[in-house]
Amino acid sequence: MTSSIPTWYVDPDAEAAMAEGHAPIWRHLIGLMPEHDLSTKTVLDFGCNQGGFLRHLHALRPFRKALGVDIAEQSVARANDLKGMLPVQYQTDVQLVGWDDQFDIAISHEVIYLIEDLAGHAQDILRVLKPGGVYYAVTGCHSDNPLWPRWRDLVAERTNTVVQDRSITDYAEIFKAAGFLVTARKLDFDGFLPYMPSGWLPDFRDTLDYYTQTKIVFRLIKRNDTEC
Template sequence: MNQPLTSEAPTISTWYIDPDAEDAMADGHAPIWRHLIGLVPEKDLSRAAVLDFGCNQGGFLRHLHALRPFHKALGVDIARQSVDKANALKGNLPIQYQTDTKLAGWDGEFDIAFSHEVIYLVEDIAGHAADMMRVLKSGGVYYAVTGCHTDNPLWPAWRKLVAERTNTVVQDRSVTDYARIFAEAGFQVSARKLEFDGFVPYAPGGWTPDYATALDYYTQTKIVFRLVKS
């Protein structure tokens, strides 16, 4: 049975029903991660504690450390096999991975946090916002990226595909819904379009109906929220 992603959600085995899709997802996200890291104004993370919420196989934190080395990091995900692989791949990096998305015991721990295409799966988004407020230090920043929102013209088709291909339950929220909920939790909310400036591979049979739509999605539809704990 599909399970919602919440701070109290049980774990699942894999995100995708087809476990081979996990590796493909990480490969596809890598250029987006690098672009996101380039957008973040926090350049020196050498003393920073970093959180990746919805870390999957840990690829984002490995990319981040290669580009902007951090002091320590935690990645959390409800998918057990993904967390196992993340731990196997981390080598000697100062990263811990776990399936406990409640983040108990991490109050006031993190300087900066990230999530990439995760918040649209969080059933209790207000609870998630409160959790992120709790675990960030004063002045800490949470970058939450998503193109899966009801302002995306592809969303009616995508929500059906997500339900068919993954072990998760999707949620219907607009960009304004996210801004309002995080503001109500106490965050200073700002946002921008991701405006990916790299080359988008031609991948027929993917999530977009044609190549022009794929180009528009990565440049115009994906949103980066910058959420500051004041």
């Protein structure tokens, strides 16, 4: 996941629809984070797309500054158009050169399943986090998801990306090997979900099960230098 692409989706109009669908999930995720006061914190959104998550985060828990990175050039351009006066910078350089030990919190939402060199990504995030910093990596795209065989085909058909096959334990092992303290929970969304047929979740029951039982939130902690 190093070279840039024009858009994530083959149909560029799908980008805005994706952000609209993710909005209630982002708000729920923010509510799960124990870091309530972000007024002195620096935040990284890895795979920021059009910047929607950072706009939601700042509205609910204002941060000092943030960086959003994404390989989709048109998405980054749109994020810049929409950011207004927010203290946010966007870029397509996902290698995070020059950002060592800069972030208190890093977040990715439905990104890690697309990263071929996930071990390298884990090392990059560990490098740019401050000691004690936390990485929230959120995904329902894993081989333990009963819809995964169907989704693999849809990702290939609808997006400009290449999907990777990993289980929940595979993710945990890779981040542990990088040096993170690995914890996780189910997203366990507790709000009302709209009925919005899209092909990804073929039955409304699948929608309810996915957002309560299948989608995982990893909370990955960079140990302080004094911790063994």
